[in-house]
Amino acid sequence: MFYAAPQQGGGSFMPLLLIVLLFGVMYFMMIRPQQKRRREAQAMQSALGPGDEIVTIGGLHATVVAVDDEVVTVEIAPGVNARFARPAIARVARQESVDLAEEPVVAEPVAEEPVQSPVVETRKNKD
Numbered sequence: 001m002f003y004a005a006p007q008q009g010g011g012s013f014m015p016l017l018l019i020v021l022l023f024g025v026m027y028f029m030m031i032r033p034q035q036k037r038r039r040e041a042q043a044m045q046s047a048l049g050p051g052d053e054i055v056t057i058g059g060l061h062a063t064v065v066a067v068d069d070e071v072v073t074v075e076i077a078p079g080v081n082a083r084f085a086r087p088a089i090a091r092v093a094r095q096e097s098v099d100l101a102e103e104p105v106v107a108e109p110v111a112e113e114p115v116q117s118p119v120v121e122t123r124k125n126k127d
Helices: 009-046
Strands: 051-055 061-067 071-077 081-085 089-094
Touching: 009 089
Parallel strands: none
Antiparallel strands: 051 061, 051 089, 061 071, 071 081
16 A cells, blocks of 8 residues: 655745745845935935036036025026926036135146247238
């Protein structure tokens, strides 16, 4: 007579372990980096101030003129202002320096001698 082999009870533990392992990998590879990028973007958007040069998510380069709670007013061209929502700002291209104690050193202009052109005019005059 043949007897059926006894079933082992540990067979249901492996699929559960695989699901937990898959969730852990998904968390560390996708969810956590996305949360980090969002925190960095919020910090950048909250640190905006007048004079900062920004780039919007649409690719528009502008200079920040004023900042409110939800709206940032930017100058696109001289005399042309536009309002954008804070989340529409993708990055800060150049941040205005807060330290005004140090004034930039301006070099004195040096008078240069006129440079003679190596090109000689060879047109013939009609006389």
